Amino acid sequence: xxxxxxxxxxxxxxxxxxxxxxxxxxxxxxxxxxxxxxxxxxxxxxxxxxxxxxxxxxxxxxxxxxxxxxxxxxxxxxxxxxxxxxxxxxxxxxxxxxxxxxxxxxxxxxxxxxxxxxxxxxxxxxxxxxxxxxxxxxxxxxxxxxxxxx
Numbered sequence: 584x585x586x587x588x589x590x591x592x593x594x595x596x597x598x599x600x601x602x603x604x605x606x607x608x609x610x611x612x613x614x615x616x617x618x619x620x621x622x623x624x625x626x627x628x629x630x631x632x633x634x635x636x637x638x639x640x641x642x643x644x645x646x647x648x649x650x651x652x653x654x655x656x657x658x659x660x661x662x663x664x665x666x667x668x669x670x671x672x673x674x675x676x677x678x679x680x681x682x683x684x685x686x687x688x689x690x691x692x693x694x695x696x697x698x699x700x701x702x703x704x705x706x707x708x709x710x711x712x713x714x715x716x717x718x719x720x721x722x723x724x725x726x727x728x729x730x731x732x733x
Contacts, residue, residue, distance in 0.1 A: 592703065596637045596694075596710065599687065603630040606683055613671040622724075626680075626717060633710060644702035653715035656722040659685045674733065677725040684718035687711075 607627035614620045659681035666682045669675040688711055695707035 590641070593637055593640055597634055599690070600630050600633040600637065603687065610676055610680065614676060619673065629713070633713060640706060648705050648709045650708050650712045651716065653712060653719050655715065656719065656726060658722040658725055659718060674728065677721050677728065681718055681721040681725065684714050684721060687714040688718055
């Protein structure tokens with residue numbers, strides 16, 4: 584892999600993370616409750632941390648990263664896929680966020696498989712794990728909300 588190809592891959596990942604930052608920022612503007620806004624702000628900060636992590640790879644690839652195994656409740660996989668036109672009730676905010684994280688998880692998982700270079704594969708596997716964690720948080724909130732009879 585050439586240096587230019589490597590930088591293009593990093594630019595792609597950074598652009599995805601910037602989109603996620605904007606996504607959570609936009610959802611904060613739509614949320615109605617302070618605790619929802621705080622949670623979305625926390626996720627925005629995590630996505631900003633991903634940008635820093637990926638950007639740091641330009642200087643040095645990590646030799647090891649701890650990659651957490653995250654449970655998958657599979658809730659988002661069974662929900663509607665056209666979330667762009669949903670009104671933003673609490674339930675729909677959760678659905679929209681779950682679907683976004685599901686797409687990011689799939690993308691980073693595929694990217695980790697696509698590049699045989701072990702360091703780059705590890706980076707994408709780490710990003711996939713982070714997105715899986717976000718998806719899991721949203722699925723748990725959704726499951727708790729539905730269980731309460733909403």
